[in-house]
Amino acid sequence: MNRNARRPIGLAQLSLLNTAPPRLVDVAAEAGFDFVGVRVRPVTPAERPYDLQPGSPMLRETLARMNDTGVGVRDIEFLLLDGSDQRDAWLRMMEAGHALGASSLTVAGGDPDTARLAHTLARMTEDGRSFGITPTLEAISYQPVASIAQAAGIARQASCRIVVDTLHFNRYTGPGAAAQWDELRSNADLVPLLQLCDGPAERPGSRDSLVTESRSERGVPGEGEFDLFRTVAALPGNLPVSAEVPSDRRVVELGELGWARRLKAGVDAVLAEADAGRQGSSFLAAGAG
Template sequence: MNRTIGLAHLSALHLSPPELVQAAANAGFTSVGIRVYPATKGESTYRMAVGSTMFVHTLDRLGGTGVAVRDVEVFTLNGNRGRAEWEPVLEAGAALGASVLNVIGSDPDGGRLRDSLAALVEDARAFGIRPSVEPISYQPLATVPAAGLLVQQTGCGIMLDVLHFVRAGGRIAELEHLPAGAVTVIQLCDGPADTPDLPVPRAMPLGQDVNGSPRQIESRSKRLAPGEGVFPLGEILDLFPDTPISVEVPDVLAVEAHGTFAHLQHLYEAAATLTRTSLKTETK
């Protein structure tokens, strides 16, 4: 197995997009996912509208490092958002060179979610972007089978977050029955068999809200690097040998204790070891 390794923004969300690109390049990653739209209520926002100062600086870093943008995040379909909200996100994603938009299904009305997603998929085609739903264990769209049905109904893709796949009780057989090409990105991390009882960090990057929920605290503040837990990572990677990897391992306390570079270098080396990719011969 020999594939490139990308970095999800959540692994270092305290870094602005241009800082993230540079840090990813320094640690060995060849692509990044960039947050251009807030994920949680009250979250601070990186000003990434096309043409903004931060956007221009991000393009400069991308050009200088050779790092690519795989996906942009995160657009939540909650029943109230439509074209007026998603069009600027698609514009930013296209200008960054992204091919995937991360979509969260928080609308409890399944029919409305399907219809909104279908409209988003149709609009995104003009931008060369495939909206890809991420099943999240504490959201209305929680499971891989539910996401697979949306793939069939709308033509969307799936961003497979391994943590949420496991926490939702996912089984490998569910992945085997997905339509061909459904999984656009694997968000790679590891963890213990059960959701741990973790303290809420003193400060969350961008002021993210965890609501005191153990699953949200784990998801946003403390995951394990690939190979350090019990998740069936090898089986998942073997099922999707050509699917890009995005390492998504936030660890707020580790960053505070050891610094961002040490954290990201550890993540890259762990992912490279897992995928049996040579650190010297990996190519973009």
């Protein structure tokens, strides 16, 4: 396997949403990834649920494939915090995540009451300690918590972390959008994982179109118009990166493994260019001194 020597590289479940976790682990291993993200709770009623609760046959099979391949699970998903009492749901997710060896649980802020959302996340953070799992709040461009600044402010109140997704980072156009890069750099200490994808510079014109793009048609890293090199360079050089690139059309065209290999090649190319740029900047700085 061609594993990255500098940082772990993962394959997010959303890239192959209909691939069950045991098979996802195998595909990730064959394509050269180090870890996977696993969806232990479906986001929509139309999604296929994966039962990964302790004692389930699918959990046993997934753990066996992880043991055989050396591919781990770093993050689990997904819970939209909407202001309702969802403690039972996140406790079940944490049970599954702990069994898989995950360290983070991705959530989104669907609750417009910021104080209540911060309180909910603080409860999650406290619950997660016994499972070794920290909630990570993702800024999503079409949800109430849409910017890095919003997510970071809430996460610091709740003592949790944030995950950065390059699609939503580029699609955010609300208040403070011009300061997104500064916010990314100043809150890098909160980021345990960068989710990488690409896309056209032009933002979809409606919320429905944003949702469709997010869930089913993103671009291979390095093949679109996002400034991925700048994003990577704004964060630590050893930060884990996960390819989160759903594309219903291209999965059908290339197959699971073909699509995974395409994504791995794209991520490798982006990271290589970003690292070269980082090294070049360091060389110039040293020369100037």
